[in-house]
Amino acid sequence: MAVFQLLFPNAQLSRTDLTRKLGLSRMAVGEVAVEMQEHRIVREVGSLQPAGRGKPSPVIAIDTAYWRVISVDLSQEYVITGSLVDLCGRIVERAEMPQPRGKKALAVKDVVAFCRRLVGLAGSQDDPSEDSHAILGIGITMPGIIDPKGIVVRSVALGWTNVELKKQVEDALGIPTMLSNVTNAALIAERFLGESSENSMLISLRRGVGSSLCLNDQIVRGYTFTTGEIGHIIVDPQGPRCTCGKTGCLEALLAPSRIRQMIDDAPEKRTQILAQAGQVLGRVLSVSIGLLDVHDICVYGPADIVGEAFLGSMREEVHAIIHSEYRQVPELRRCEQGEDLAMRGQAVTVIRQFVPQIRQNIAG
Structure with a gap:
């Protein structure tokens, strides 16, 4: 896995470089590289001629031709989105399954059927055609409280409580599956495909308000898996009523739909409304920032809201x-990874978990 980590997502390194970085012998690195090539995890992309005399050193990179990850995003209203992702975390094929409006709960059978459809798009690893790929694993991301064992403890958006989604997908398809909260998946993408550091925070303003925390390169989930569930913390007891039934929740104040409605009602106050929203978020987060000493904060949300008026006010408040x-204020920026952020992040989670198991699975 150490070789893969050095190459992920887009590096090209010679065996000589790997020997130096890993502190291993040339023979050991050569054996590992050959084995990874046999399992189609890496490939040779050329050679590097050393200074002076000596044999050229093969240059290797991640092989993106064979393995695929199925990544599914259940966080959007009225549609399930999914993709096939290569070992570099790049989406190579997309699919969607519309969902009827007014539906109270998402059916697990629809999720399984959608995953099966994506398996079909990848082809069979027993198929000799060049268009066929092996499935490394399935990753599914969604809003809600997720037990790492693969249980959706609670997802109000999906209408689920204690749903053993991992087991049901694995029983139906026979492919190892991982579940993640959508905001955690987004932060994983920012960490490994974007600009976030090993001590960072991501704030999501989409259907609601959520956050994710990475400390010492580990996603923090908490004792009850609710780290980052900030949307229903009361910040203004005199504020608007929230969909959860309480009054003045952060989500009731900062949900994109509410901010847009306020701007529609008073378009001449657009800048002021966005600045006030950023100030509220900055004030709420300041204690956590001071407590946790994060290096950077990324805000993931629609461009018409998360702009300079919002971010500038938030930055000033923090x-x-x-x-x-004695304290450095963390870098604060807008996430620029695009709408597929969570889907790519969940694929990265699967890649990091299951690539080390390829050798074991093949040997078994």
Whole structure:
């Protein structure tokens, strides 16, 4: 896995470079590289002539031709989206399954059927055609509280409570499956495919308000798997009523739909409305930022809301509350990874979990 980590997502390194970085012998690195090539995890892309005399050193990169990850996003309203992703985390094929409006709960059988459809798009690893691929695993991301064992503890958006989704998908398709909260998946994408550091936070303003936390390169889930569930914390007891039944929740104040409605009602106050929203978020997060000492914060949301008026006000509020000569205010920026952020992040989670098991599975 160490070789793969050095190459992921887009690096090309010679065996000489790998020997130096890993502190292993040339023979050991050569044996590992050959085995990974046999399993179609890496491939040779050329050679590097060393300075002076000596044999050229093969240059290797991740092989994107054979293995595929199925990644499914259940976080969008009225549609299930999915994709086939290569070992570099790039989407190579997409699919969608519309869902009827007014439906109270998403049917698990629809998720299984959609995953089966994506398996069909990948082809069979027993098929000798060049268009056929082997499935490394399935990753499914969704809003809600997710037990790492593969149970959806609670997802209000999907209408699910204690749904053993991992087991049902694996029983139906025979492919190892992982589940993640959608905001955690988004932060994984930012960490490994974007600009986030090993100590970072992601704030999501989409259907609601959520967050994710990475400390020392580990996603923090918490004792009850609810780390980052900030949407229903009351921040203004006199504020608007929330869909959860409480009054003044952060989500009731900052949900994109509410902010857009406020702007539609008073378009001349657009900048002021966005600045006030950013100020509220900055104030709410400041204690957590001070407590956790994160290096950077990425805000994931629609471009018409998460712009400079919003971010500038948020940045000023955080600075005013936590800045001191002993503390550096974290970098704060808008996420630029696009709408497929969570889907790609969930694929990365599957890749990092299952690539080390390829050798074991083939040997077994």
